[in-house]
Structure formats: structure tokens, C-alpha cells
Amino acid sequence: MNKPDATPPSHFLRQIVQADLDSGKHSSIVTRFPPEPNGYLHIGHAKSICLNFGLAKEFGGVCNLRFDDTNPAKEEQEYIDAIKADVEWLGFEWGGDVRYASDYFDQLHAWAIELIKAGKAYVCELTPEQAREYRGTLTEPGKNSPFRERSVDENLDQFQRMTAGEFADGAKVLRAKIDMAAPNMNLRDPIIYRIRHAHHHQTGDKWCVYPSYDFTHGQSDALEGITHSICTLEFEDHRPLYEWFLDQLPVPAHPRQYEFARLNLNYTVTSKRKLKQLVDEKHVDGWDDPRMSTLSAFRRRGYTPAAIREFCERIGVTRSDGVVDMGVLEFCIRDDLDANAPRAMCVLKPLKVTITNYPEGQTEELRLPRHPKQDMGERVLPFEREIYIDREDYMVDPPKGYKRLVPGGEVRLRGSYVIRADEAITDADGNIVELLCSYDPDTLGKNPEGRKVKGVIHWVPASSSVECEVRLYDRLFNTANPDKGEAGTTFLDNINPDSLQVLSGCRAEPSLAEATLDDRFQFEREGYFCVDSRDSKAGAMVFNRTVTLRDSWGG
Incomplete structure (x- = not known):
């Protein structure tokens, strides 16, 4: 009897497969993932990929990758290549060669x-x-x-x-x-x-x-010896036709079709027609624009395969349609990155700070852990007379509960000293352009007895920090159901105008100069970020925000 290697949560398809193996109906299972090569895969496809490839892997079977290429007018090699890359990125291997309906x-x-x-x-x-x-x-x-x-x-x-x-x-x-x-x-x-x-x-x-x-699908399954033809509920009414063709023809096998509820995720669209419209009309910057719901966009944004697999497992497999909250996906991303992303500091809106009582020309090499809980080693952070902090970490008239720098107030620099704000230098328009501060040399990594400093802020050295561009991505749509709006409107009317904010002139700690494409980090106090795989290059780093540190949408 074949049993899964692990014991994941059960669902009706796992139960069907196990019962078929236990009864001897099948000695092994063969599933398939049959996308049309007329666009890029989206998060809904991830559920099908994880289900079909996952079941085959759990029960010692194989899953075929077969392109349903029956409409050449809408198909391109670009889509085929992208789909193969997405399946591999998610961590799955197909059985044998890639197959095409056109093979038959x-x-x-x-x-x-x-x-x-x-x-x-x-x-x-x-x-x-x-x-x-x-x-x-x-x-x-x-x-x-x-x-x-x-x-x-x-x-x-x-x-x-x-x-x-x-x-x-x-x-x-x-x-x-x-x-x-x-x-x-x-x-x-x-x-x-x-x-x-x-x-x-x-x-x-x-x-x-x-x-x-309809004529291609069942017969292709039969030719490949598919034991469990798994598809979404919209094909349930097609099953009698699927079986009629198999009954009329001398096919070598008689597969059985099973349906499950597709993944509906709020704040997104997953229609390939609408995704293509977003691309063609340049509402986004290509299929891999990090605001899109495509897997290539998620990859570029810094989502991890493990987090997406966990998300697909977490939402389960049922025959009841429903809508999954985007927050569930974001939780899975945060959970994975919190455990595995090294920490770093990046100042998004730099404000120069001169530490007036720190010796000119002196530099200390501070060593900070790359992760607070995992053994990822250390990174070196030079401390010097001139540093950058974030503009929002100094206020003349702060709101209640503000625990950062104020005139005459103190704050701790992460992993470093306590500094006090002594004077703010302004330009002709009254804008603060520099802070003059003093540091306490006895506070490196500690608070002297009887002294309490509540605020901790991030910082980077001025001379050796890495200038970079940071892109703050948010949800592409500002309503939970973009397809449902007022009469006379379309999903395009629900595009979030603030879904992308580009910040130039940001400053990252020196260790990030060695970051490579797709590396992911937690920028302390700012969120999780990754190196942009398309636009980053040596000397011109671009970081994409993957997800905030916590849900900022209030549910």
C-alpha cells in the first residue's frame, strides 16, 4: 500500500487517491497540470500546481506537464518558457519530457x-x-x-x-x-x-x-494514462462530455475527472484576459510587475516558493467556492521571511546627522548579527561622525507616544550608541537638512545604570552606505472585489493609484553592496525587501518591498 511520506491535512482528493490505491484500482497515480500557453501563470494556478504535483509526489506517482496548445492564435513560446520556469520555481518536477496536446x-x-x-x-x-x-x-x-x-x-x-x-x-x-x-x-x-x-x-x-x-482534454489524459484528472469546478458540467468522448473511442485508458474549488483571492484579478489587458494597456510594467497576481510577479517581488506552497496547503482543497483574504497569503510570506531573511538597515528618506563630539576621521567597526534567532553570521557596520537616519525619526512637535528623536531628546541607534539631538540646521525655506547630535561613548550596546532610553532607530554610515532605489509596492486594487463596482465601471476603475511609490536616493548599509539578484532581507522597521531581478545592477541597486512588517490594511 502506498502512503504519503508525511501526514498533511486530509482533503477529499487525498482520500480518493488513497482509497484507489488501497483498493488496487490503481497501482500508482499519474496526474497532470495542463495549462494553456496563452499567458503567464497566476496565484490560482499555484493551487492547481501544488495539488497535482503535490499529490503525485506524496503518493509516489508522477505528474505530467502538458500544454493545452489547441489555439495557436493566442499562444506564444514566451508563455511556455515562463510556465516551465514557474513550475520549477515552485519546487516541482514533471514526469518525463514536457508534453503538448499537439503531440496527439x-x-x-x-x-x-x-x-x-x-x-x-x-x-x-x-x-x-x-x-x-x-x-x-x-x-x-x-x-x-x-x-x-x-x-x-x-x-x-x-x-x-x-x-x-x-x-x-x-x-x-x-x-x-x-x-x-x-x-x-x-x-x-x-x-x-x-x-x-x-x-x-x-x-x-x-x-x-x-x-x-473538450475533444482534446480527455483523450490526451487517456493517451498519457492519467489516473486522476483534477480540474476546477467550472469544468464539472463538462465531465459528461469528457466521458462521452472516452466511451465512443478506442482509448487506451479511461481516466476519471475530479473537480475542486478554484482559488479566489481578494484585491486581485486572475482572469488571464484581464491580466493581459493590464499589460497591453500599460497599466503595469509587464507580466512580472510586482503588483500583478502572476507567479513571475510574485517571484520578482520576493515571495518565496515555500510560502506559496504553505499558503496553498493552508487554504485547503474543497468543493465549495469562496474568497481567500490576501492577508492569509501575506501572513505566509511574512512567516517564512521572518525565519529566513537576514536583517539589514536601509534609510528610505535620509536625513544627515553629524555627531559633533565624535572624532573626525575615526571609524569603528560594529558587528551586528545577520539574524536575531538563526545562525547566519555577522555583518560589519562602520560607525563614524556622519550618519543618516530617517527623516520621520526626528520631529519638532511629535504626536503622543512618539519615541524617537525630538529637540534635546535621546534615542539609541540600533546596535550602537545613544545620541542626543542638540540642534537642527534648516535651509532658506525652513526645511531641516541636517541634525547636530552628540553621542555618549559609554552607551555602546547598553544603558548606564539609572538611565532609560526607550526609542531605538535604524541608521547607516554616510560615507560607506550604498545609494539605492527602493520601490514600495502595495495592492494593485483598492477594493476587495475589483470586478464588482458601480454600474458603468470596470475593474480598471478600481486600480489603486498608490500601488507603487518609487524612492530614489535611499541609503543602505554597506553589506548590501554584496547583495545578489533575488536576495531577500528584512529592512529593520521598514518591512521585507528583495533585490529587483530585472532592474538592479552593480552600482545601481533596486530593492522591491515584498511585504510590510505587519498588515497595514486593517483586515
């Missing part, structure tokens, strides 16, 4: 001819508008196409001519002959093949007819 086009075409010969498929010439009219409604049956009773020979001839490229796109389709009065609309003579004169990224110009998703 010859067999699918032959099976379509078998359906025609059996009198179960016909070539139809209704226009799309006419086809919709003939299809009926949820409460009224459809009408038979006037082309439904064509002879087998005529249908074979018509389909051969379709395949040879004699007709224009949309002029004819091949339909299955099932039941135009079926309560399930998917069984009302669905389309099997369409004419598309389009170059295909895998098969070139070999074909000008392409199979429909």
Missing part, C-alpha cells in the same frame, strides 16, 4: 474521422450567430442543425477538405452528434474541430484545423 493531433484527427464514420460527428455550416440561436437556452431545448443529417461520405469529404485548407476560418466546424435537447448544454452537439489558418509554435503549418479543448 494526428491521433485526435484520426479519432474524429472514426466518429464521422460511426455517424456520431458531422460538418456544420451554421454561422456563429445561427449556432447560438439553434443551441437553445437553459430552459428551452436546442434545434437540430440543418446539416446534422449529412451522409457519412459527405461529412468525410467535407472534413477532408477542411483539413486540406479549402475553406476560410469559421466557414465550417466539425460537431459531435449527441443530443440538442440535453439539459446539459455541453452535450448539445459540441464543436470538435474549427478551421484556423494559423502557424503553430510546435507543429508549424501542418494543420489548419484544430481540435476543441
Whole structure:
């Protein structure tokens, strides 16, 4: 009997797989992840990836990566490459070579001819508008196409001519002959093949007819010996059609389809059409813009594969639709980064501080731990006469409870000395441009007896700090459900205008000069950040905010 290596929380699909293995229905399991290569994967796909690849791994089976490439007009090699990278980034391996539905086009075409010969498929010439009219409604049956009773020979001839490229796109389709009065609309003579004169990224110009998703999916599963064909609930009504095709054709296996509830995450959109619209209309800076819900965007923003896998496990697998709060994902990200991200200091809005009683030209090398709980070693932080602190850490007229620098007040510099604000230097407009402070040399890492200093602020040395750009990313939409707005509005009207704030002239501690692409840090008191994988380069570092230190959205 095969059992998982670990004991993760049970759900109905795990129970089904275990029961099938226990009963001997299957000696091992084979699942598949079958994305369409017409866009980048998003967080909803992550749930499917973790489920399909995760179940196969837990039960000692394999999961195939198969591209459902039946619509060449919308597919690109860029999307294929991105999808493969996302699956690998999440930590999964597919079984054998990458597969394509187009690998089976010859067999699918032959099976379509078998359906025609059996009198179960016909070539139809209704226009799309006419086809919709003939299809009926949820409460009224459809009408038979006037082309439904064509002879087998005529249908074979018509389909051969379709395949040879004699007709224009949309002029004819091949339909299955099932039941135009079926309560399930998917069984009302669905389309099997369409004419598309389009170059295909895998098969070139070999074909000008392409199979429909419904005709391709089940037979591809059968050819690959898939034991558990797992998909989201919107395909539940397609299952009778999935099984009808398998029952009519001499397929080598008869897979079973199971459905689960898709992941709906608030403050996001996960429609690939809408994500593409955001990119094409330049509301964002590409598919990997860190505000997007794509996995490549999450990767660039600094999300970790482990955190996303934990998130997918935490939200569970059910058959009930619901909406998951973005805060759950952000909690998983924080939890992982808190344990694994080294600490560093970065001043986002620098204010120069001169420590007047510190000797000119003197530098001390202070050693601070890279992590307060993990053994990650130390980093060196030079302390000198001139440093930078954040502008918000000095106020002349502070609010109640403020524990940072005020005129004549004291504060501790993180890992360093206590300083006192003695004088503020202003420009002609009254803006503070520099603080003159003094330090107490007896306070390195300690408070002398009877002296209490409550505030602790971060800082960096002026001469050796790294000038950098910091990008503060927030949620792309300012409403929990961007798709639902007032009449006459679209999801685009709900874009958060403050979803990106770019800060130039920031100052990071010297150790960050050695940071490499995708490195992640906790900038003390500021949040979790990563090195931007696209725009950072030596001498011009760019850091993206991954997530704040705590939820700032109030739930």
C-alpha cells in the first residue's frame, strides 16, 4: 500500500487517491497540470500546481506537464518558457519530457474521422450567430442543425477538405452528434474541430484545423494514462462530455475527472484576459510587475516558493467556492521571511546627522548579527561622525507616544550608541537638512545604570552606505472585489493609484553592496525587501518591498 511520506491535512482528493490505491484500482497515480500557453501563470494556478504535483509526489506517482496548445492564435513560446520556469520555481518536477496536446493531433484527427464514420460527428455550416440561436437556452431545448443529417461520405469529404485548407476560418466546424435537447448544454452537439489558418509554435503549418479543448482534454489524459484528472469546478458540467468522448473511442485508458474549488483571492484579478489587458494597456510594467497576481510577479517581488506552497496547503482543497483574504497569503510570506531573511538597515528618506563630539576621521567597526534567532553570521557596520537616519525619526512637535528623536531628546541607534539631538540646521525655506547630535561613548550596546532610553532607530554610515532605489509596492486594487463596482465601471476603475511609490536616493548599509539578484532581507522597521531581478545592477541597486512588517490594511 502506498502512503504519503508525511501526514498533511486530509482533503477529499487525498482520500480518493488513497482509497484507489488501497483498493488496487490503481497501482500508482499519474496526474497532470495542463495549462494553456496563452499567458503567464497566476496565484490560482499555484493551487492547481501544488495539488497535482503535490499529490503525485506524496503518493509516489508522477505528474505530467502538458500544454493545452489547441489555439495557436493566442499562444506564444514566451508563455511556455515562463510556465516551465514557474513550475520549477515552485519546487516541482514533471514526469518525463514536457508534453503538448499537439503531440496527439494526428491521433485526435484520426479519432474524429472514426466518429464521422460511426455517424456520431458531422460538418456544420451554421454561422456563429445561427449556432447560438439553434443551441437553445437553459430552459428551452436546442434545434437540430440543418446539416446534422449529412451522409457519412459527405461529412468525410467535407472534413477532408477542411483539413486540406479549402475553406476560410469559421466557414465550417466539425460537431459531435449527441443530443440538442440535453439539459446539459455541453452535450448539445459540441464543436470538435474549427478551421484556423494559423502557424503553430510546435507543429508549424501542418494543420489548419484544430481540435476543441473538450475533444482534446480527455483523450490526451487517456493517451498519457492519467489516473486522476483534477480540474476546477467550472469544468464539472463538462465531465459528461469528457466521458462521452472516452466511451465512443478506442482509448487506451479511461481516466476519471475530479473537480475542486478554484482559488479566489481578494484585491486581485486572475482572469488571464484581464491580466493581459493590464499589460497591453500599460497599466503595469509587464507580466512580472510586482503588483500583478502572476507567479513571475510574485517571484520578482520576493515571495518565496515555500510560502506559496504553505499558503496553498493552508487554504485547503474543497468543493465549495469562496474568497481567500490576501492577508492569509501575506501572513505566509511574512512567516517564512521572518525565519529566513537576514536583517539589514536601509534609510528610505535620509536625513544627515553629524555627531559633533565624535572624532573626525575615526571609524569603528560594529558587528551586528545577520539574524536575531538563526545562525547566519555577522555583518560589519562602520560607525563614524556622519550618519543618516530617517527623516520621520526626528520631529519638532511629535504626536503622543512618539519615541524617537525630538529637540534635546535621546534615542539609541540600533546596535550602537545613544545620541542626543542638540540642534537642527534648516535651509532658506525652513526645511531641516541636517541634525547636530552628540553621542555618549559609554552607551555602546547598553544603558548606564539609572538611565532609560526607550526609542531605538535604524541608521547607516554616510560615507560607506550604498545609494539605492527602493520601490514600495502595495495592492494593485483598492477594493476587495475589483470586478464588482458601480454600474458603468470596470475593474480598471478600481486600480489603486498608490500601488507603487518609487524612492530614489535611499541609503543602505554597506553589506548590501554584496547583495545578489533575488536576495531577500528584512529592512529593520521598514518591512521585507528583495533585490529587483530585472532592474538592479552593480552600482545601481533596486530593492522591491515584498511585504510590510505587519498588515497595514486593517483586515
